[in-house]
Amino acid sequence: MPTISLSQYQLVYNSLSFAIASMGGAFVFFVLSRPDVNEKYRQAVTMSALVCFIAGYHYLRIFESWKGAFALQGGMYAPTGEPFNDAYRYIDWLLTVPLLLAEYVALLAISRQKAEGMTFRLIIAAVLMIATGYVGEVSVDGTRAIWGAVSTVPFVYILWVLWGEIGEAMAKESAYVRVLMRNTRLLLLATWGFYPITYLLPMLGVAVGSAVVGVQVGYSIADVLAKAGYGIMIYWIAKAKTDAV
Numbered sequence: 001m002p003t004i005s006l007s008q009y010q011l012v013y014n015s016l017s018f019a020i021a022s023m024g025g026a027f028v029f030f031v032l033s034r035p036d037v038n039e040k041y042r043q044a045v046t047m048s049a050l051v052c053f054i055a056g057y058h059y060l061r062i063f064e065s066w067k068g069a070f071a072l073q074g075g076m077y078a079p080t081g082e083p084f085n086d087a088y089r090y091i092d093w094l095l096t097v098p099l100l101l102a103e104y105v106a107l108l109a110i111s112r113q114k115a116e117g118m119t120f121r122l123i124i125a126a127v128l129m130i131a132t133g134y135v136g137e138v139s140v141d142g143t144r145a146i147w148g149a150v151s152t153v154p155f156v157y158i159l160w161v162l163w164g165e166i167g168e169a170m171a172k173e174s175a176y177v178r179v180l181m182r183n184t185r186l187l188l189l190a191t192w193g194f195y196p197i198t199y200l201l202p203m204l205g206v207a208v209g210s211a212v213v214g215v216q217v218g219y220s221i222a223d224v225l226a227k228a229g230y231g232i233m234i235y236w237i238a239k240a241k242t243d244a245v
């Protein structure tokens with residue numbers, strides 16, 4: 001860990017704190033709003049609540065780890081020697097990404113048999129994406145780019161499948177729901193695309209301190225949008241479909 005400035009330290013500190021608050025707030029919202037939607041869609045809202053709960057817990061742990069990794073020394077934050085635990089984030093993704101994928105599929109309202117096969121393939125791809133990404137994230141031997149490229153293969157597969165399936169499902173919906181689904185699909189692409197871009201930061205020649213800070217802030221923003229933000233979109237779609245019948 002490098003020595004970082006006061007404002008760099010606080011930028012991460014505040015981003016993590018913002019993520020904890022967002023996940024906690026979203027969790028409460030999903031629990032309270034679950035009865036508003038038709039039974040068919042409740043499972044999707046439950047999954048949003050679970051995702052935010054799991055992420056909120058991990059953000060608390062990441063926050064503690066960040067505080068322990070640095071100490072104020074002569075106006076700068078110097079590493080204490082206690083390692084900053086980046087594994088929390090990847091463990092979190094390992095749990096939340098499969099849940100998010102199951103959530104998208106649940107909303108598509110496709111036949112159960114097709115949904116099960118698709119969820120299974122998407123989850124395998126997600127595990128591969130996260131596992132290979134993690135190896136690259138913690139690598140110190142210059143293989144970050146290679147593992148990042150490997151991880152991008154299942155990533156593209158996931159987005160390609162979801163993009164197509166959401167497109168097909170959209171066609172069967174009312175004009176209003178179609179617009180909501182179109183926006184959700186764009187949000188999916190924008191937020192998931194944020195992760196590999198953030199991952200690239202340390203390879204772009206920025207100072208080590210800035211890269212560490214950028215990665216933490218970038219992933220935090222992406223997580224809030226991909227989990228809490230996406231959950232709200234899913235809720236809106238479920239609510240619109242409920243009100244339409």
Ligand SMILES: *C/C=C(C)/C=C/C=C(C)/C=C/C1=C(C)CCCC1(C)C
Nearest residue numbers: 133148151152155192195196199226
């Ligand atoms: C709630 C957490 C979510 C939605 C996490 C998503 C994570 C990704 C889409 C990560 C993708 C990566 C690549 C495509 C290549 C580089 C390594 C990763 C793991 C950052």
